[in-house]
Structure formats: structure tokens, C-alpha cells
Amino acid sequence: MQAFYWESAHGNFGDDLNLWLWDFLLPGFRDIQPEMLLVGVGTVLNEKLLPAGIRKLVIGSGFGYGSAPDLSDASEWDVRAVRGPLTAERLGLDPALALLDPAMMVADMPEFQNLPRNGGTIFVPHWESTVGGIWPLVCEAAGIFYVDPCGEAKSVIRSIAQAELVIAESMHAAILADAFRVPWVAVTTSQAINSFKWRDWAASLDLSYAPRRIPISSRAEAVTKGARFWGMDFAAREAQTDAPDEPMHAETLLKPRHEAAQSTLRSVAKKALAAPSILALRQVRRADAQLSSDTVLAGKKERFRAVLAGVKRDYF
Template sequence: MQLVYYKSKSGNFGDDLNIWMWPQIFGSDFLQEHQEIAFFGIGSILMEDSVFIEQANTCEKKVVFGTGIRSINENIKIDDSWHIFFLRGPYSSLKLKGNLDHYIADAAYFLTLLPQYKSYINTPKKYKISFIPYFMSVDKVDWQKICDDLSWNLILPTDLNNVEEFITEIAASEQIISEAMHGAMIADIVRVPWVRFRFYSHLHEGTMVSEWKWNDWLLSIGFHENKEINIGLRNKKSTRGFIKKRKVKSLIYSQTKNIDESLFRLSSDETLNNIVKQLKSKKEALIRFID
């Protein structure tokens, strides 16, 4: 498989999960065999006129396996060489296929099929609250100082070599506050209540892209309301300069001083079990396809 995914120089857990997880799901040679097939897994990388589509078009076949459409503005042309096994959510399904029949959830939910999954959900708790910034927000403020002041555990999404540690740190938490969508997603997968932290990602990606991605996933797990802790930044310049960064820190402290416990949530066991059942079926279908 020619794995098609976003590669960040600084590392980004959601994208890096592709390299770590797929060989565990399909076997150690999965990414070396069948080089005539482009494989789209985790990521919001279905984008017209992108390097991802360009890479895929060098391959005889294209497999889409839990990927997300980047935004409502994408107009991707697919032909018979594209095999859409499933998409991340209803938005992606409707945009790419014109119906709501081709989604399950984000491909990260394949973590539930790993043999060590039960050990993740049974991990002893070490932290009351853990916080996960967006990978492009890591250097915007001193998160370690903020987390220390708030008695939170900081989990960075940018360590390329510690994918499993990222998962186990989330699993060792009683609650997760996450700006990173895949931080919230992993919390949901390992059954740790989570809440979205709206800080900088929507400014970096654009509000339309950010909200599309989050709601595509949220709808796939049965949530129709986007609950969040909103810091209220209006533009990228809000985090530039010493004075502005001090103001941002004050905003973070004020918005997190007394967090409403009702903001934290978790998809239902029934929803998760239904997702797992469908993923098992898609795994078997892909194995038949490549054999």
C-alpha cells in the first residue's frame, strides 16, 4: 500500500497514528505490499488539487478507509479506480458520494480492534485532567506553565516516536480537555470523558474547515451539539508578542477556572459497539479486496 497521509515536520499524533496502527491491524507487511494501491486512512486529506490526490493518481487503485473530506468546498472527482470502503462522517459521505450510506466514524476507531485495547481502557488513572493542544498551537503560549498552574497534565501531540504513550496518557486521565480533534477522539475511544477546547486551530485552518471536521466526526458518534470551552481568540495576531500572550493566558485561566462538568461527554457504549462491528466487517472486506 502507498499510504497517503499528512506528514508534519514537528509531528502530529492523528496523522502519525497511520504509520503505527495500520501494520498492527493488517500485518507488518501491509504498507510494503500492493504498491499499486493508494491507501487513504486517518486524516482530513480528501482535497481537490492536493498533493494527496496527486500521489493517489500515480496508483492503479485508490482505497478510502475512514478518511475525511477537508471542507464543504472540496469538489473531488472520482472514477472506477476509487474504492470508498467508508468515510469519517455524514458530511464526508454526503459530499463525496451524495448520500449518507458511506460513513462509519474516523479510522482512528480501529484502535478498538487492537489486542491491547482492553489494557488501554483498564489503565489506572493518574491524572484528574489532561490537556492536549492542537499541534500548531504548541508554541503559541507556555502550555506547561499553564497546565502546572491549573494542576493539569500536559499531553503534547508532536512526539513522532511515542504514539502509544500518547494513548496511554489519555487513558490514565479521568477527563480530557483537547484542542486537537484526535485527542478528543482517542479519549472517546478509550472511554475517557472529554471536551473540546477552542483556541487556535480554527484560526490556523479557517473556521469553515475546523467546524466541518469536528462536526463530521461528532455526528458520526451521535452528537448533534458542539459543546466546547471557547477562549475567544479572533485572529492569529492574538498570540503574538509578550503583552498579547499574557492577555491570552489570562483568558485561558478565566475560561477554565470553573468548568461546567456537563461539558464533558462520551459516546454511548451502544454507539461504540456498533462502530466496532462495522469496522470488523470493513477490515474483512479490505482483506478480500487486496487478496
């Protein structure tokens, strides 16, 4: 059995965790049913994304893009659980199949147990916001720790588990925060964020999705998103000729003095233009955070474990 997931060229921890999560949830799954796909974490229930003619075992995936697949052929589809009630409704499934996002089960893994809560407040943007965005600089100015959603999945997850508050544009940042019982606040930087999948997951745990708006951090980010920045509209097509802002690095590079001075001036200018983003992040720190009910989460996880037990009984 092969784990199917959407692979971003930039990397995205919420999808990449499929590489190892299922070895914990279903040990030995790789050695059985080699012709079958395990469709787990991700918004991948899409007519064009999933290959036809291959049997698919769906455990917790969600709908949110494109056209819904036709699940009527039982020889091709075995749907045991989906992410939330909106997915179940859209696909015409029994509401009882709406459980939770499987990523929440990461908190049960021994390597993530008993991590100290010393990470302060962190911001995890959507991976698309990292393209052209200057969020590391914005977070530094706002007194918040920046966590790159394109980083190595386990490292990102540890940062979330050890935080005291998670500001999440990335949906899986909120999902993992909730799993580790870390309060979180949803934010968005553009209308491109898929609210359906957010509402789908939130509804699975009796939560709501009402994100706070954070202004875009830079002109380059606005270009990549085809959005507005300081009152100016930018078309996404300009991204081909508009170089993005330089990525932020932890290490300091030695440069000639005149280059260092120019770099300092550019940094000051970028920070000035990003002032609305900095202010908004500071305000979010004082916003009311969310966390699902312990009872609701425990109940959903117990039902999900029952689904896994059924899969083991039927396939192993």
C-alpha cells in the same frame, strides 16, 4: 500498499498513528498492491493533496479542506468507508459509508488494554496552538496536566487512555478519549479550528460539537494565529519577526543568578497575561463532559470490522 497521511513538520499524533495502526488493522497490507495508496486517518480527501493517476483505497478518511476530489473514476478510487455523514454528503457518497474515524480502533490494540486510570485531567491543544503558546505554564497554574499533541503518538495516546477527563482542542484527542471511554470536553482557542471535520466525526456517533472558548495564552500565539490578545489584533505576518515564547522543558537549567531572576520575572509576567486562559481551563474542568453511547460505538466498530474483512477478501 502505502499508507497515505498528512505529515506535519511539527509532528501531530493524530496523523502519525497511521505509521503503525494499519499494521494492526490490516496485517501484511504493505506487501500487496505496491502501486496503491491506503487513505486512512486524517482530513485528506482533498483534490490537490492526493496524487492523481494512482489507485486509492479509502478507509475512514474525511473531507474538510480545499476542494473535494472527483471519485467517479472507479479505476482510481475504491471508497470503503469515510469518517462521517458530512464527508459522505459532500462527496456524494452513500450515507451507509459514513462510519467512524479509524483512530478509534486503536483502543482494540493489546498494548493499550487495561491501562490504569490515574492520569487526572489533561489538556491536549491543537498542534498549531503549541507554536508560540505557553500552554504548559497555563496548565500548571490551572492544576491540569499538559499533553503535547506533537509528541510521540503512542505516548500521547497512553496519556489520553489513562486520563479521567480530556480537555480537547485536538480533534483526535477527543476521538481517542471517546474510544477509551474517557469523558471529554471540546474547546477552541481561535476561529481557525476546522469545525466541519469536528462536526463530521461527532455526527458519526450521534454527538454534537459545541466547543467552549479558551482565550489565547500569549502574544506570540496570537501573532502566529493572526488573532487578538488583550484587545490587540496581531497579523500572522508578524510571526516572521516576532520570536515565539521559549518552549517549556521538564528539566531545570542552571543559570547565573541574574538570568534566573529575569526568567522568574518573565514567567510571572507571562502567567499574569495568561490569567484568562488559566481561569477558563479551570472552569472547563467543571463543564459537562461528552461520551458517545456504548451501543452506538460498538455498532460502528462492528461495521468497520466488516469493511476491513471485505478489504482482506478483495485484496489479500
